[in-house]
Amino acid sequence: MPHIRVESFNFHEKLPLQSGEVSFLWYARNMEHLNDGLLGVAVDNIPFLLQVKPKNKELLLKAEKISRPSPNTLIKRALQEYLNITGQKPSYSNIANVDNVPLKKPLPSLKEIATFNADDLPDKEVWIEIGFGSGRHLLYQAKENQNVHLIGLEIHRPSLEQVMRRIDLEGLDNVWVIDYDARLFMELLPSNRIERIFVHFPVPWDKKPHRRVISDTFMNEAMRVLKPGGRLELRTDSDNYFHYSMEVFTRPKHVKLTLEKNSEAAVKSKYEERWLRYEKDIYEIRVESLEESEPKSIDVCFDFPQNIGISSLFKQKPKSAWIENGCFAHIERFYAINENDGLIRLSLGSFDRPEHKFILIENGKMKYYPHNPVRTETNHKAHQIILKWMQACKM
Numbered sequence: 001m002p003h004i005r006v007e008s009f010n011f012h013e014k015l016p017l018q019s020g021e022v023s024f025l026w027y028a029r030n031m032e033h034l035n036d037g038l039l040g041v042a043v044d045n046i047p048f049l050l051q052v053k054p055k056n057k058e059l060l061l062k063a064e065k066i067s068r069p070s071p072n073t074l075i076k077r078a079l080q081e082y083l084n085i086t087g088q089k090p091s092y093s094n095i096a097n098v099d100n101v102p103l104k105k106p107l108p109s110l111k112e113i114a115t116f117n118a119d120d121l122p123d124k125e126v127w128i129e130i131g132f133g134s135g136r137h138l139l140y141q142a143k144e145n146q147n148v149h150l151i152g153l154e155i156h157r158p159s160l161e162q163v164m165r166r167i168d169l170e171g172l173d174n175v176w177v178i179d180y181d182a183r184l185f186m187e188l189l190p191s192n193r194i195e196r197i198f199v200h201f202p203v204p205w206d207k208k209p210h211r212r213v214i215s216d217t218f219m220n221e222a223m224r225v226l227k228p229g230g231r232l233e234l235r236t237d238s239d240n241y242f243h244y245s246m247e248v249f250t251r252p253k254h255v256k257l258t259l260e261k262n263s264e265a266a267v268k269s270k271y272e273e274r275w276l277r278y279e280k281d282i283y284e285i286r287v288e289s290l291e292e293s294e295p296k297s298i299d300v301c302f303d304f305p306q307n308i309g310i311s312s313l314f315k316q317k318p319k320s321a322w323i324e325n326g327c328f329a330h331i332e333r334f335y336a337i338n339e340n341d342g343l344i345r346l347s348l349g350s351f352d353r354p355e356h357k358f359i360l361i362e363n364g365k366m367k368y369y370p371h372n373p374v375r376t377e378t379n380h381k382a383h384q385i386i387l388k389w390m391q392a393c394k395m
């Protein structure tokens with residue numbers, strides 16, 4: 001991870017300042033550990049934080065974890081520009097001179113979950129693949145069905161990045177890839193919008209069934225988002241997962257099940273190929289939704305009250321996390337830019353998929369930083385808990 005070590009840090013008097021595509025915005029001091037702080041920067045309009053931390057009588061500057069941008073060139077650029085402006089010689093640096101390295105633009109197929117909005121979907125059929133792994137099936141379907149828009153979900157970042165590069169190389173513009181848990185992603189989709197959902201060779205999680213993709217909650221959400229006539233397709237080599245899924249799939253009414261054993265797939269995924277080499281049976285279950293689902297309004301809002309300063313909030317720092325209705329919110333640290341402005345570091349949402357964020361208070365206004373939490377109901381409930389605390393601080 002790019003970082004530098006310097007003797008001192010007295011940059012804050014100079015802020016804000018801009019140098020080429022790098023903006024240094026403000027410095028926020030940890031209100032409990034005064035030598036520790038966060039430098040707000042933006043490179044090519046991408047905002048993030050550099051952490052300034054004492055280390056062996058020196059100061060370490062590196063990207064702060066929650067807001068860390070990708071690619072690393074952005075961080076290196078900010079650190080390099082800091083050295084250029086201050087004229088400081090670092091006692092240690094692992095950034096080569098990056099002045100002439102062009103900034104890599106994020107590839108267009110990558111959709112950030114924080115800014116995902118189903119209204120942005122093209123006016124086309126939409127197919128979803130959950131856990132696409134090496135991406136063979138996803139790429140095959142995208143190439144064969146240019147009139148369809150595909151969304152691939154994958155939580156293993158290296159697989160996602162590899163597939164993203166293939167999408168770019170092959171010039172496909174009908175695929176989005178998203179690095180997020182498919183089970184929660186369903187919540188962000190409107191009812192009756194999706195034609196097909198593929199779940200091919202999901203991890204069976206025999207010892208930790210709560211981690212399985214298929215569950216009653218997932219099934220209800222999948223049937224809600226599928227159009228009547230749309231279908232969910234599961235392929236698995238696991239007898240156990242097959243029987244378990246059959247139980248889940250047969251619970252709701254108004255679905256049509258089709259079962260096949262060892263049917264030929266349109267394209268063999270990496271896992272399918274492996275299990276065929278081991279001469280395992282492959283089960284396919286197709287679940288067709290037969291009825292229109294109730295519309296779902298995704299009424300999630302992450303607004304904040306105005307004119308509450310960081311000092312008032314710090315005075316009423318909660319002693320522990322709040323846990324309510326299956327969600328939580330935990331206020332962790334306070335950083336002051338001045339008497340009123342500052343940052344609060346917090347975690348919130350569901351226990352399975354907590355979100356780590358900052359709240360930025362600037363000129364009397366508050367917002368989540370660097371982005372809003374994902375627009376799930378659980379995150380919305382956790383946000384309401386934070387609002388209650390803020391209202392109490394105002395009184």
Ligand SMILES: C[S@@+](CC[C@H](N)C(=O)[O-])C[C@H]1O[C@@H](n2cnc3c(N)ncnc32)[C@H](O)[C@@H]1O
Binds near residue numbers: 272
């Ligand atoms: C056994 S691999 C199968 C990959 C691919 N479908 C194939 O057939 O070759 C399962 C994949 O699902 C991904 N995965 C597991 N749980 C997931 C979830 N909740 N949301 C999205 N992806 C998930 C894993 O990271 C892994 O890449």
